[in-house]
Amino acid sequence: MKICKLALYHIFMSKDSINLAIIGTIKTPWLSPSNMPIQPTGAKKVKGTIVLNKTYVNGLKNLEEFSHIILIYQLHLITEPQLEVIPFMDTTSKGVFATRSPKRPNKLGISIVEIESINENKIHILDVDMINDSPLLDIKPFFEDFDNRFNTKKGWLAKKTNLDKENFKSDERFA
């Protein structure tokens, strides 16, 4: 009966939520959140491997024709999302949706990485900026014509230079 109650509680809690399948995991050299790059632009040529669950392998057909892919994954080590955060690249508090902080509701991460090679259910990738074993939710081909934007207003990030972008690392804050 205790298990039954727990199960019903689980269903009740899912009312305003959706369930997503983990379609694979991302293997990377980053074993802890400290001192890792905060974006693919700061992780140039760092190698990783997507291990896709074999069930989905037919979905990879034609992917080798592209050089870059968009990954959607979960920032699984985050335990306490916050609505206001002090992001890595600044010293004052911002609304979390105005930052790329991992401490966000749903803990979703997006990274654009480069394909090195594909071998059955393994995609060898470059520019990895996520923690080892991040649960993968989707892979999309990057298409410049759809995905680039120009002359955008960059908000508080506008102060950050190209140098920052390539060298900024995370710190203990989200460890």
Place this chain on the structure above:
Amino acid sequence: MKICKLALYHIFMSKDSINLAIIGTIKTPWLSPSNMPIQPTGAKKVKGTIVLNKTYVNGLKNLEEFSHIILIYQLHLITEPQLEVIPFMDTTSKGVFATRSPKRPNKLGISIVEIESINENKIHILDVDMINDSPLLDIKPFFEDFDNRFNTKKGWLAKKTNLDKENFKSDERFA
């Protein structure tokens, strides 16, 4: 007892899955998947509104400083994801991960839209290419320095011209 079994089944099925909160909904003029634009680039200046659940409203602080945001949402009308699809912009079958087809595992959509204005928990946006009432999962600020890529290999999409991109609409295929 029947309910209990159903509940346990639900938990069992969630083993390799994650649960995400629906943080809001996206209101758009697109009430059915037929003849809607397939990307924001094909929906220039089409207006929509994000209605964020009020719980999350403090997360919007500073967002008005940015002109563009990345939305992650669910393509909720899709009932049968497929591993191989004939995408809108071509006539032959491709692996779904090499396309932007909505019929993908986890039915996740990404759109980069422009902010028109923000009023409490409502974000008025432009360039909307998603179906009305799409469940929203995340909002991130678009940051050119992180998010643009150049000289990418565009795979089978390379054949598509700028004209295609702006005029291509969906058809009955995913209706």
